[in-house]
Amino acid sequence: MELISPSDLAKDRVQTVQDYVLFCLQAVGNLFRKPLYLVDMVRQADTIGVGSLPIVVLTGFFTGAVLALQASNTLERFGSITLVGQLVSTSMVRELGPVLTSLMVAGRNSSGMASELGSMVVTEQIDAMRALGTDPMKKLVTPRVVATVFMLFFLAIISDLVGLVGGLAIAKLLLRLDARQYWSNAWETLVFQDVFMGLIKPVIFGFIIATIGCFYGMNARGGTQGVGRATTQAMVAASVLILAMDLFVTRFLMATLSYR
Amino acid sequence: MSGPTLPLDSAATATKDNSAPVIVFEDVALAFDDNEVLRGVSFHLPRGETKAVFGVAGSGKSLILKLALGLIRPDSGHIIVLGEDVTQMREEQLYELRGKIGMVFQESALFDSLTVRENVAYRLMEEHGIYDENVDRKVREVLRFVELEHTLELNPSELSGGMRRRVAIARALITKPELLLYDSPTGGLDPVTSNTIIELIVKQRDVYNTSALMVTHRLQDAFTMATHEFDREANRMVLLQRGQHCNVPLSFLILRDGKVIFDGDLQELAHSEDEYIKEYIS
Numbered sequence: 001m002e003l004i005s006p007s008d009l010a011k012d013r014v015q016t017v018q019d020y021v022l023f024c025l026q027a028v029g030n031l032f033r034k035p036l037y038l039v040d041m042v043r044q045a046d047t048i049g050v051g052s053l054p055i056v057v058l059t060g061f062f063t064g065a066v067l068a069l070q071a072s073n074t075l076e077r078f079g080s081i082t083l084v085g086q087l088v089s090t091s092m093v094r095e096l097g098p099v100l101t102s103l104m105v106a107g108r109n110s111s112g113m114a115s116e117l118g119s120m121v122v123t124e125q126i127d128a129m130r131a132l133g134t135d136p137m138k139k140l141v142t143p144r145v146v147a148t149v150f151m152l153f154f155l156a157i158i159s160d161l162v163g164l165v166g167g168l169a170i171a172k173l174l175l176r177l178d179a180r181q182y183w184s185n186a187w188e189t190l191v192f193q194d195v196f197m198g199l200i201k202p203v204i205f206g207f208i209i210a211t212i213g214c215f216y217g218m219n220a221r222g223g224t225q226g227v228g229r230a231t232t233q234a235m236v237a238a239s240v241l242i243l244a245m246d247l248f249v250t251r252f253l254m255a256t257l258s259y260r
Numbered sequence: 261m262s263g264p265t266l267p268l269d270s271a272a273t274a275t276k277d278n279s280a281p282v283i284v285f286e287d288v289a290l291a292f293d294d295n296e297v298l299r300g301v302s303f304h305l306p307r308g309e310t311k312a313v314f315g316v317a318g319s320g321k322s323l324i325l326k327l328a329l330g331l332i333r334p335d336s337g338h339i340i341v342l343g344e345d346v347t348q349m350r351e352e353q354l355y356e357l358r359g360k361i362g363m364v365f366q367e368s369a370l371f372d373s374l375t376v377r378e379n380v381a382y383r384l385m386e387e388h389g390i391y392d393e394n395v396d397r398k399v400r401e402v403l404r405f406v407e408l409e410h411t412l413e414l415n416p417s418e419l420s421g422g423m424r425r426r427v428a429i430a431r432a433l434i435t436k437p438e439l440l441l442y443d444s445p446t447g448g449l450d451p452v453t454s455n456t457i458i459e460l461i462v463k464q465r466d467v468y469n470t471s472a473l474m475v476t477h478r479l480q481d482a483f484t485m486a487t488h489e490f491d492r493e494a495n496r497m498v499l500l501q502r503g504q505h506c507n508v509p510l511s512f513l514i515l516r517d518g519k520v521i522f523d524g525d526l527q528e529l530a531h532s533e534d535e536y537i538k539e540y541i542s
Binding site: 120124129 | 326329331351352355356358359361363365366367369370371372382383386431
């Protein structure tokens with residue numbers, strides 16, 4: 001294996017970050033230039049949004065359920081088991097709903113975009129598209145970014161709701177709590193800041209998922225091996241970036257929204 | 261032997277002038293890291309002529325087509341295509357120019373998620389936005405030209421290599437481009453299928469007088485093109501009589517070590533004294 005000097009490695013990383021930033025700017029800038037490829041956006045929204053619905057529902061349900069189960073153990077010691085709904089609701093809406101949904105969608109779609117676009121690059125389909133007078137950034141990247149941001153917003157809401165239902169199932173069936181009490185607890189504890197945080201995160205994460213997937217796909221080199229590498233890198237990079245951004249976004253929103 | 265150089269200014273200003281060359285390469289150089297692939301390549305392609313580009317693998321033949329199309333940019337030199345200096349144009353400006361050029365890629369590069377109909381109609385769909393009767397008529401017409409009208413609803417994966425190449429030619433021809441670029445159109449095909457492809461290229465050359473730059477490994481393909489013409493009445497390629505070869509609008513360009521070592525017609529090629537060329541064509 002060829003050894004790379006630390007300075008070359010650092011330069012390479014900085015260059016990649018610079019390319020990624022330019023790539024994102026171009027993807028967003030295309031929204032203000034014709035043509036917009038609305039049909040492609042709808043098609044991608046169907047693939048990304050509707051296609052991801054089963055995994056998002058399953059993830060949300062079981063996360064809410066296990067959260068209620070774990071919380072009940074601790075809350076019972078303090079005689080506050082009735083607060084299960086409150087804990088499930090704030091955890092799901094603020095954090096687990098957006099983050100787990102984004103990780104699931106990243107696993108499914110970021111890698112999917114990287115492999116699809118990567119295959120198009122290595123089989124010269126991207127060059128063919130440019131030769132036929134179409135900007136691949138406009139035709140392939142921007143619709144995926146718009147569709148992912150739009151659909152992840154709604155997927156996160158669905159995940160929150162299904163998570164609450166999962167928590168309710170445990171509360172009702174195992175903990176023998178009253179369903180009405182669970183719901184009112186879950187509902188009343190939520191404040192504007194919780195909901196705002198829960199809705200802004202999927203928008204940011206959706207942008208990360210699509211741009212990372214497309215960036216690695218469009219820069220895939222070296223045949224099928226390169227496509228495989230791009231697919232793995234896209235999924236890993238998107239997942240790590242989502243978790244890292246989650247910390248910064250949470251800190252930022254807590255500071256700016258004068259959180260309690 | 262290298263072709264006569266043409267002043268860049270006259271090539272750039274004479275866009276619609278029929279006497280102006282459709283492609284001019286002027287001292288074009290390109291390197292990838294330390295590997296100099298093209299070193300001062302200069303040639304021009306007159307309107308209506310087909311130029312066959314030869315060279316060993318890795319000599320930069322395919323790069324010449326990508327440079328002409330503006331898909332990659334040279335490190336130095338100028339490239340004038342249809343009167344426009346592609347080395348000075350932004351990507352957005354290049355999309356308009358590319359609308360006048362048809363390109364057939366080495367491995368066809370058909371969009372594998374689209375049917376043959378959608379692949380061939382792609383450029384028209386991008387222009388008009390909808391698949392109407394007019395688009396359908398043009399798609400069928402061009403697929404009839406390559407004798408593949410029956411494959412309309414098939415996916416590229418269901419076609420043979422030769423059929424894919426013919427669909428790629430149909431996709432390149434649908435807007436009746438002023439210039440065609442062929443990247444190894446017969447590469448990896450059997451002799452019979454190769455002959456079919458060459459016949460299509462000759463048909464396009466003789467029936468529509470389209471200028472073309474064709475990269476190929478196969479000398480026999482270029483010799484076939486130099487010694488045949490398309491007979492419209494018989495609807496097939498026919499062998500020319502011995503004295504008529506000089507009338508065929510075909511020239512040869514040979515690359516070696518990143519430089520043009522020959523640019524001329526069949527007669528000049530046959531009488532070249534260069535040892536490398538003699539060995540190459542033997």
